[in-house]
Amino acid sequence: MDQQRETSTFGMWLFLVTEIMFFGGLFCAYLVYRATYYEAFVAGSQTMNIWLGATNTAVLICSSLSMAMAVRCAQTDKRKMMVILLLITIMFGAAFLGIKGVEYHEHWVNHQFPGPNFQFEGAEAAGVNPQNVQIYFSLYWAMTGLHALHMIIGIGLVTWIVIAGARGAYSPDYYSPVENVGLYWHFVDLVWIYLFPLLYLISKKHGG
Amino acid sequence: MATAVQATVERENYLNVDYSLKSWLLTKDHKRIALLYLISITAMFFVGGFFAMLIRLELLTPAGDLVSSDTYNKLFTMHGVSMIFFFLIPSVPAVLGNFCIPLMIGAKDLAFPRLNLASWYIYMIGAIFALTSMLLGGVDTGWTFYTPFSTSYSNTHVIGTALGVFIAGFSSIFTGLNFIVTIHRMRAPGMTWNRMPLFCWSNYAASIIMVLGTPVVAITILLVALERLFHIGVFNPALGGDPLLFQHLFWFYSHPAVYIMILPGMGVISEIVPCFARKRIFGYEFVALASIAIAVLGFLVWAHHMFVAGISVYAALVFSLLTYLVAIPSAVKIFNWTATLYKGSITYDTPMLYAFGFIGLFTIGGLTGVFLASIGVDVHVTDTYFVVAHFHYVMVGGMVLAYMAGLHFWWPKITGKLYPEGWAKLSALFVFVGFNLTFFPQFILGYMGMPRRYHAYPPEFQVLNVLSTAGASVLAVGYVLPMIYFVWSLRYGKDAGPNPWNAVGLEWMTASPPPTQNFDVTPVVTWEAYDYEHQDEEVSVGH
Numbered sequence: 001m002d003q004q005r006e007t008s009t010f011g012m013w014l015f016l017v018t019e020i021m022f023f024g025g026l027f028c029a030y031l032v033y034r035a036t037y038y039e040a041f042v043a044g045s046q047t048m049n050i051w052l053g054a055t056n057t058a059v060l061i062c063s064s065l066s067m068a069m070a071v072r073c074a075q076t077d078k079r080k081m082m083v084i085l086l087l088i089t090i091m092f093g094a095a096f097l098g099i100k101g102v103e104y105h106e107h108w109v110n111h112q113f114p115g116p117n118f119q120f121e122g123a124e125a126a127g128v129n130p131q132n133v134q135i136y137f138s139l140y141w142a143m144t145g146l147h148a149l150h151m152i153i154g155i156g157l158v159t160w161i162v163i164a165g166a167r168g169a170y171s172p173d174y175y176s177p178v179e180n181v182g183l184y185w186h187f188v189d190l191v192w193i194y195l196f197p198l199l200y201l202i203s204k205k206h207g208g
Numbered sequence: 209m210a211t212a213v214q215a216t217v218e219r220e221n222y223l224n225v226d227y228s229l230k231s232w233l234l235t236k237d238h239k240r241i242a243l244l245y246l247i248s249i250t251a252m253f254f255v256g257g258f259f260a261m262l263i264r265l266e267l268l269t270p271a272g273d274l275v276s277s278d279t280y281n282k283l284f285t286m287h288g289v290s291m292i293f294f295f296l297i298p299s300v301p302a303v304l305g306n307f308c309i310p311l312m313i314g315a316k317d318l319a320f321p322r323l324n325l326a327s328w329y330i331y332m333i334g335a336i337f338a339l340t341s342m343l344l345g346g347v348d349t350g351w352t353f354y355t356p357f358s359t360s361y362s363n364t365h366v367i368g369t370a371l372g373v374f375i376a377g378f379s380s381i382f383t384g385l386n387f388i389v390t391i392h393r394m395r396a397p398g399m400t401w402n403r404m405p406l407f408c409w410s411n412y413a414a415s416i417i418m419v420l421g422t423p424v425v426a427i428t429i430l431l432v433a434l435e436r437l438f439h440i441g442v443f444n445p446a447l448g449g450d451p452l453l454f455q456h457l458f459w460f461y462s463h464p465a466v467y468i469m470i471l472p473g474m475g476v477i478s479e480i481v482p483c484f485a486r487k488r489i490f491g492y493e494f495v496a497l498a499s500i501a502i503a504v505l506g507f508l509v510w511a512h513h514m515f516v517a518g519i520s521v522y523a524a525l526v527f528s529l530l531t532y533l534v535a536i537p538s539a540v541k542i543f544n545w546t547a548t549l550y551k552g553s554i555t556y557d558t559p560m561l562y563a564f565g566f567i568g569l570f571t572i573g574g575l576t577g578v579f580l581a582s583i584g585v586d587v588h589v590t591d592t593y594f595v596v597a598h599f600h601y602v603m604v605g606g607m608v609l610a611y612m613a614g615l616h617f618w619w620p621k622i623t624g625k626l627y628p629e630g631w632a633k634l635s636a637l638f639v640f641v642g643f644n645l646t647f648f649p650q651f652i653l654g655y656m657g658m659p660r661r662y663h664a665y666p667p668e669f670q671v672l673n674v675l676s677t678a679g680a681s682v683l684a685v686g687y688v689l690p691m692i693y694f695v696w697s698l699r700y701g702k703d704a705g706p707n708p709w710n711a712v713g714l715e716w717m718t719a720s721p722p723p724t725q726n727f728d729v730t731p732v733v734t735w736e737a738y739d740y741e742h743q744d745e746e747v748s749v750g751h
Contacts (some may be wrong), residue, residue, distance in 0.1 A: 007319050007393045014385045014419060022423035025457055029431070040544060101540065115441040126569055131448045138440035142431065 005176045012180040016187050019150075023191055026146070030139050032197060033164065037132040043123065044136030045203040047112065049103060053200040056099050057192065063092030064189045067158075071182045074175035079168060082178070086162045093155045100148055107137070114138040140199055147195060150188045157181045221624070226684035236321035238725055242307035243622070244328050248689075249295050249303065252335060256290035257687065258282050264646075264680040266547030267673045271666035280663035281539025282364065288351030288473025290342075293373050294335055296607055297465060300472035301418075302331070302383055302393035304614045305411045307622060309387060311722060312405045314396025314731040327382035334376030341368030347401045350661070352462070355443035359435040361464040367433050374429045377422045380468070384418030387411055396714070398733035399522040405713055405737050406495050410475030413499035417464045417471075417506065430453065455517055459510035467506040469603060470570075471499055473610030474541055477563050480617055482738040483711045484560035489738045491544045495505075498537035505534045515583055516590045524583055531581035538574050542567060557709070558632040560614030565640045567603025573598060578649070591661070593730040596653025600647045612639065612690065619694065620708045624720040625701030631693045638686030712743050 036042045070085035111119035114134050123130040161181050164170070170178055218224060222239045225231075232240060263283050266274040275283065306324065310317050318324050341347055347369040349358040357588055358366050363690070391412050432454070436442050441447025443454040482489045489495060511519055511527040519527075545567055555562070576598040579585045589595060649672035652662075658669050665673070707716040712735075718727050735742070 003393065007389060010393065011320060011323075011385060014388055018381050018385070018419050018423045020423075021420055022427050025424045025427035025431075029453060032450065036450070037448065050599045090305075113440050129448065135448055137439055138434075138438075138442055142434060142440070142442075160653070 005174070005179075008176045008180060009183070012183050016183065019187060023143075023146070025105050026139065026143050027194070027198075028195065030143065033135050033139065034203075036129075037135060039126065040128040040132035041136045043120075043126040043128045043204040044133045044140070045199060045201075046126075047110075048200045049106065050200050052099055052103050053196055056096050057196050059092050059096045059099070060189045060192050063089050063096070064186050066092065067182050069181055071175070072097045074165070074170050074178040075172055077172050079165065079170075082170075083162055083166050086158055090155055090158050090162070093151055093158070097148060097151055097155075100144065107141075112137050114141065143195055143199070147188065147191050150191070154181075154185050157184065219719060220723060221719065222724045223623075225724055234325070236317070236325055238306050238310050238318050238321065238324060239722065239724075241324050241328055242303050245302040245306060245331070248328070248332060248335065249298055252290050252294040253687075255339070256287050256295055257684065259287035259290070261680065261684065263287060264677040266663050267665070268677045270665050270667045270670050270673075270734060274566040275663060277663050279347065280659070282346035283351075284661060285347050286308035286342050287375065289347070289369060290336060291603075292351055292465070292469075293376050294331075296469040296603060297376075297380055298331060298383070299469075299611045300476060300614060301387070301411055301468075301608070302327075302379075303556075304476065304611070304618060305387060305407075305472055306383070307405045308618060308715055309390060309408055309411060310394070311621075311712055311718065311726055312408055313391065313394060313399050314330060314714050314727065314733065315390065315394035316725050316727075318328050318386045319394055320386050322380050324386055327379040327386070328626075330382070331379035333375055334372045334374070334379065337372030337375060338369055339372075341365035341372065344368070352458060352459075353429065353432055355432060355451045356436070356449075357431055358444070360444050367436055369630065370429045370433050374426055374433075377426045377429075380418045381422045384415035388419065396731050396733055399714075400497075400733075401583075402493070403733055403735070403737050404496075405475075406478035406489065406492070406499070407472075409496040410471045410478065410499040413503040414468045414471040416500075416503050417468050420507070421461040421464045421468075421568060424446040424457060425465075428457040428461070452517060452519070455514050456511065459513045460507075463510040463513060464503075464604065466599070467502055469607050470610075471502060473566070473607045473614075474499065476610045476614035476617070477545060477566050478541075479550050479711075479713065480546060480559045480563040480613055482740055483617075483709055484557060484563070485549050485554050486740045487548055487552040487604050487738075487742055488736070488740060489544065490547035490550075492737065494540050495544050498540045501537040502534060505530065505537070509534055512581060512586070515586050528581055528583050532578065535574065535578050535581075542571055542574075556633075558627075558629060558636055559613045559617035559709075561633060561636040562609050562616065562639075564635070565643075566606055566613060567610045569601055569609065569643065573601030573603075573606055576601065581593075589654055591659055592654035593658050593660055594658050597647045597650035597654060600650070605643055605647070609639065609643075613634070615690075615694075617709070618715075619697070619705030621720045621722070623698060623701070624704055625697045626704045626708060627690075627693050627697040627701060631689060635686050635689035635693075638682055638689065640686075642679050642682030642684070642686050646676050646683055647679070649673070649675045649679075704708070710743070712739055713737075 066085045066088040070082045070089065073079075073082035073085060107113060111117050114137055118130070118134050118137070120130040120133045123133060158181060161170075161178055165178065222237055232244070235241060261560055262275065263280070266272070266280060266283075272280070306318070344365055347362070347364045347366055349362050349364070349366055353366070353370060358370075389405070391408055431442050435443055439447065441449045443449045443451055445451055478489060478495055509527055509531045511523060512531045515524050515528075576594070580589070580595065580598060616627065616632060653669055653672050656669070704720050706718065706720050709716070714731055714733070715722075716733065
């Protein structure tokens with residue numbers, strides 16, 4: 001039993017390695033273009049709503065806390081508490097997606113979506129080529145969009161273990177699904193911890 | 209042993225335990241999944257082979273008379289896509305690795321049987337995407353999907369094909385993940401890392417590449433699809449994007465991918481050479497660690513595909529040097545196989561014939577790779593048939609021969625039947641002669657300057673092209689023959705018995721075909737791998 005648990009957790013860690021490489025390609029593209037079109041990337045990230053981003057960061061950190069506590073409850077056989085904590089995790093996850101949706105909507109109405117309708121007001125004032133700002137937004141949508149997709153999958157997985165957990169599928173002898181979904185959740189959280197400074201913070205001018 | 213064969217009631221094995229279609233489509237048995245893969249990749253091999261045949265027919269004459277240049281672009285693209293992503297990458301790992309690894313390490317199955325089945329379904333979905341795109345009119349970007357042509361200018365089914373490759377990538381990720389966890393955690397008592405068959409080592413090394421490399425090409429292909437759909441401009445210079453970035457990301461996977469293809473093949477050779485030379489492999493640890501070294505170094509050489517693409521001279525210099533380094537572990541293997549043969553009592557059964565073919569042709573393919581690693585030669589022969597011949601020597605002369613070797617070696621274990629040895633030797637001869645006749649002229653053509661990917665060429669190249677096309681038809685016979693006698697052997701082949709080659713691996717200690725749970729009793733290993741001298745001594749004493 002113990003060996004089975006370690007085996008599935010080992011598999012999960014390896015899967016997370018593949019996820020790191022998957023996002024790694026995008027991070028690499030971001031770094032290359034940030035170096036090439038530094039001014040345009042600064043101009044693009046000026047338009048980010050830093051408060052919504054910061055709130056979302058806090059929401060995700062809280063969700064990771066409740067997830068970690070839920071895993072602990074599974075270990076110590078507190079089934080009811082585990083279910084409550086997992087539901088809280090789902091709630092935080094949904095809140096994150098809701099806030100992200102508000103941000104996406106803002107970008108959409110401001111034509112900050114790559115394609116023929118892309119517009120970037122203030123490109124002339126900032127002295128940058130709007131096409132290069134479009135690359136910033138392409139990467140922004142690709143990276144946060146892929147992250148949001150992972151969040152949706154994560155919420156689906158947590159929902160699955162809530163249902164199974166409420167039925168009493170897990171015990172201190174067998175809780176590896178909870179642990180593995182927890183690992184996945186923390187990973188998705190951690191991706192955001194990198195996305196937030198890269199896309200919102202590091203190019204922010206003081207007082208901008 | 210004799211009594212077991214004569215038993216009147218047929219022993220239950222993984223094949224006859226249940227005949228229903230459902231028992232195959234929902235199986236979690238690694239052996240059955242290996243057979244599902246075998247059937248699917250064989251189909252894709254013949255799809256890719258069909259396109260190759262049309263290419264060779266077009267090149268029979270200097271004029272572009274059989275197909276238009278647009279159709280020709282599609283032919284070589286679809287040949288590459290089906291052969292690389294849907295045949296070579298899954299070939300040895302998903303078929304032979306899937307079948308043999310649990311048996312070789314004394315396990316009941318892979319660590320995640322359901323994931324294993326899922327990987328086959330994912331492969332099939334990817335293949336259906338790719339095949340549908342081909343039927344709808346095909347794709348003409350080359351198997352490399354270079355931007356901005358693939359993202360902005362090609363009017364063919366790029367998205368469908370790219371999605372097919374993207375999806376199939378996950379099947380390879382899951383296979384690799386499954387192998388790594390299995391080899392770490394499922395080994396039988398006493399099966400230490402240093403007693404593990406080298407086939408497991410080389411599949412382990414290939415799995416590392418699958419797990420680390422495939423996600424990168426997945427995200428790259430996703431960006432190509434997004435760029436085609438939404439014009440996001442990441443790889444299109446007209447929109448400020450950088451096509452070189454695409455090439456870097458693409459080759460970061462696709463160069464290591466050639467080691468996904470060749471490493472498991474090297475593993476097959478490491479099993480066969482000791483068995484038919486009746487000797488312990490020379491320098492076991494070196495062969496094992498060479499696999500890992502190839503996997504690691506293989507990740508650091510990708511930009512040698514880009515020497516003429518406009519990377520800096522200093523980068524090119526470093527990548528050239530690193531490329532030379534990969535030759536060292538590959539050469540270590542060649543030396544060790546050759547040293548294993550020294551003073552061995554060699555028999556020339558079919559698997560060994562293919563293994564000899566592999567060693568010779570892989571050496572030529574590898575050495576021409578060293579030519580290409582030097583920037584001066586590479587610039588001279590870039591995009592010529594020299595490059596085409598080089599990678600076909602490695603991929604077909606190396607990998608496909610290793611796959612055929614493995615298939616002949618383990619066929620008695622997989623099916624419990626022997627194939628007709630005479631026909632098998634004949635087809636091995638066809639493959640060897642046909643292969644060399646097809647691809648050796650291409651080295652000369654390339655060196656004389658014939659560019660790849662054109663459907664017409666100057667008349668002075670015709671003689672060598674006719675030779676090449678003639679060779680391709682001989683090669684085709686060599687591939688069709690095994691199809692026939694393998695299927696024939698299922699019904700009419702002699703019973704193989706558990707160990708027709710008198711080999712020492714754990715997979716030979718169980719019945720052929722093995723029972724569903726692989727071993728009746730979990731084996732306990734107390735001996736080193738390839739302990740042939742010891743086994744042969746025991747046999748001669750026993751007699």
